[in-house]
Amino acid sequence: MKQVPVLGPELFVPAKAQAGEEEQIGYEHYSYWRSTFRTFLKNPVSLVLLAIIIVLTLASFLYPVFSKTDPNKVALDVERWNLSPSQGGGIFGTDQLGRDIWARTWYGTRTSLLLGFIIALLDVGIGMFAGALWGYVKKLDRIMTEIYNILTNIPQPVLLLLLSYILRPGFWTIIIALCSTGWIGIARFVRNKVLMIRDSEYNIASRTLGTPLWRIITKNILPYLVSILIMEAALTIPYSIGAEVFLGFIGLGLPLDTVSLGNLVNMGKNNFMLYPYQLTWPTLVLALVTVSFYIAGNKFADASDPRNHV
Amino acid sequence: MSEPLISVKNISVDFGSGKKRFRAVDHVSFDIRRGETLSLVGESGSGKTTVGRAILRIYPVATGSITFKGTDITKKLTSSEQRDMCRRIQMIFQDPMASLNERAKIDYIVSEGLYNFKLFKNEAERKEKVMKALLEVGLLPEFASRFPHEFSGGQRQRIGIARALVMEPELLVADEPISALDVSIRAQVINLLNRLKESHGLSYLFIAHDLSVVRFISDRIAVIYRGKIVELAESERLFEKPLHPYTRALLSAVPVPDPEIEKQKKLIVYDPAQHPYDKEQPIWTEAEPGHYVLTSASELDKWMR
Numbered sequence: 001m002k003q004v005p006v007l008g009p010e011l012f013v014p015a016k017a018q019a020g021e022e023e024q025i026g027y028e029h030y031s032y033w034r035s036t037f038r039t040f041l042k043n044p045v046s047l048v049l050l051a052i053i054i055v056l057t058l059a060s061f062l063y064p065v066f067s068k069t070d071p072n073k074v075a076l077d078v079e080r081w082n083l084s085p086s087q088g089g090g091i092f093g094t095d096q097l098g099r100d101i102w103a104r105t106w107y108g109t110r111t112s113l114l115l116g117f118i119i120a121l122l123d124v125g126i127g128m129f130a131g132a133l134w135g136y137v138k139k140l141d142r143i144m145t146e147i148y149n150i151l152t153n154i155p156q157p158v159l160l161l162l163l164s165y166i167l168r169p170g171f172w173t174i175i176i177a178l179c180s181t182g183w184i185g186i187a188r189f190v191r192n193k194v195l196m197i198r199d200s201e202y203n204i205a206s207r208t209l210g211t212p213l214w215r216i217i218t219k220n221i222l223p224y225l226v227s228i229l230i231m232e233a234a235l236t237i238p239y240s241i242g243a244e245v246f247l248g249f250i251g252l253g254l255p256l257d258t259v260s261l262g263n264l265v266n267m268g269k270n271n272f273m274l275y276p277y278q279l280t281w282p283t284l285v286l287a288l289v290t291v292s293f294y295i296a297g298n299k300f301a302d303a304s305d306p307r308n309h310v
Numbered sequence: 311m312s313e314p315l316i317s318v319k320n321i322s323v324d325f326g327s328g329k330k331r332f333r334a335v336d337h338v339s340f341d342i343r344r345g346e347t348l349s350l351v352g353e354s355g356s357g358k359t360t361v362g363r364a365i366l367r368i369y370p371v372a373t374g375s376i377t378f379k380g381t382d383i384t385k386k387l388t389s390s391e392q393r394d395m396c397r398r399i400q401m402i403f404q405d406p407m408a409s410l411n412e413r414a415k416i417d418y419i420v421s422e423g424l425y426n427f428k429l430f431k432n433e434a435e436r437k438e439k440v441m442k443a444l445l446e447v448g449l450l451p452e453f454a455s456r457f458p459h460e461f462s463g464g465q466r467q468r469i470g471i472a473r474a475l476v477m478e479p480e481l482l483v484a485d486e487p488i489s490a491l492d493v494s495i496r497a498q499v500i501n502l503l504n505r506l507k508e509s510h511g512l513s514y515l516f517i518a519h520d521l522s523v524v525r526f527i528s529d530r531i532a533v534i535y536r537g538k539i540v541e542l543a544e545s546e547r548l549f550e551k552p553l554h555p556y557t558r559a560l561l562s563a564v565p566v567p568d569p570e571i572e573k574q575k576k577l578i579v580y581d582p583a584q585h586p587y588d589k590e591q592p593i594w595t596e597a598e599p600g601h602y603v604l605t606s607a608s609e610l611d612k613w614m615r
Contacts, residue, residue, distance in 0.1 A: 032413070032457075200408055201404070202408060204403075205403055205473070208396070209396070209423040209426055210392075210423065210426045210427065212426065219411065219418070306412070
């Protein structure tokens with residue numbers, strides 16, 4: 001039989017207890033944003049999409065700086081019109097006036113991205129504060145609900161038509177048109193979330209400590225909305241780009257001398273039967289931008305929820 | 311008898327309005343003296359928490375008055391009085407998981423009150439105060455840079471206490487501060503509360519439903535049933551001679567840590583229909599010095615025998 005080793009007291013060394021030490025170990029410094037980015041970048045899909053977004057954004061903003069091609073330069077020579085890439089019309093070909101579609105696509109992407117960023121910033125910025133107040137201050141609920149009803153019951157095309165009559169069509173007109181109704185949707189979303197957390201115990205605790213309203217909103221409520229707001233912003237960007245394309249399509253978009261994806265798609269649509277490449281390339285870029293923002297936005301919103309941090 | 315620190319007279323709290331109106335607290339009165347722990351016990355939904363929150367002016371009172379050091383705090387206060395009340399009366403919450411802001415660091419949570427009332431001259435003094443408060447509740451000052459989710463229930467509750475303590479309050483309303491904690495760390499928090507009471511000259515309104523705990527920490531106990539206080543006495547006296555049948559029912563439900571006795575124990579079930587209140591209305595009566603009970607004269611006679 002095998003000898004079982006006998007456990008004797010000589011095998012043990014008493015550990016010395018130190019007051020406070022048991023609470024000191026087992027913690028690491030935690031930073032919310034660092035964890036968010038780590039979780040986000042761990043996913044290969046979001047990594048690829050992020051790369052696409054960065055490349056597209058950089059390319060569209062840097063192309064006009066480095067390229068000497070004028071996107072509005074009309075070729076007087078009829079030979080230069082409607083040339084497909086294979087016929088030597090440049091990378092994406094030329095359109096019916098001999099303008100270089102490659103250059104126009106980057107200029108257009110820049111305009112559309114800028115539009116999307118500004119609208120997302122304004123919509124989310126206004127919607128966030130209006131929604132937080134709407135949800136937190138009970139007296140405002142009635143008024144804000146009525147404003148919401150009015151704004152959402154006006155058909156968007158009617159509002160856009162009216163605005164384009166009042167204001168001259170242009171970059172800022174489109175921003176005003178889309179933001180005037182866009183913020184309230186986000187505000188309602190935020191309000192619903194705020195209603196859920198406004199009466200939780202930590203908010204009552206803040207009230208008993210005499211915390212003023214603005215600090216309750218900025219410190220207790222908005223941090224909980226970060227993931228929602230990021231998602232809303234990420235969804236607003238492709239939505240605004242799409243809306244601009246739609247407005248261009250029905251003739252209420254940017255003036256024709258402004259290059260945008262909306263105008264490009266609109267122009268390509270007219271010549272699609274004869275010269276399909278004029279629609280295909282701008283649409284592909286448009287799809288790439290919107291889909292990347294959409295999916296990456298969702299992934300980032302997931303990552304910014306601390307419950308998904310490991 | 312010293313002057314009461316806070317005196318609650320005939321307060322009622324209503325929720326809802328019109329037909330849906332519900333009276334959660336019905337003409338409740340009690341005093342808390344300086345340095346005293348008054349416990350408020352009762353079953354779920356009896357209005358214990360509502361009384362505590364009415365004192366903190368989270369819920370408005372429908373009737374009655376609450377006088378804190380001579381000032382009626384149910385009335386509209388000037389902003390300086392409001393600031394003062396805010397500091398003097400603080401609260402400890404039931405659920406340490408829900409009562410801390412998950413997205414703020416401990417440093418901010420503890421100094422939230424300091425920011426609100428500018429109770430510091432410079433950043434160094436604020437840090438110093440946070441550090442002192444954390445040490446006082448038995449936490450390390452390094453914890454200030456961490457987030458609440460890194461702590462256990464008992465530690466979180468101590469953070470909640472530090473947050474109240476930093477305001478240098480005189481009255482602490484402790485709303486079931488231990489009921490959400492593990493049994494093994496309840497004693498830790500209770501001992502801490504008792505120690506702070508000595509060192510800071512605090513008074514407590516201790517809201518609880520667990521009589522076995524209440525007995526060891528309170529000077530007086532008030533029993534509340536369906537929004538009404540039915541009995542109030544010195545805590546030992548209440549355990550010795552409970553008068554109201556509801557109190558007796560509550561006391562019979564306290565578990566005894568002896569399986570033999572526990573098996574033999576007869577539970578008393580309280581039936582509110584037993585009172586002959588259709589003939590005479592119950593009134594708040596002093597049955598013996600310092601021992602109050604809500605009863606009618608003939609009923610009291612029967613109980614005292």
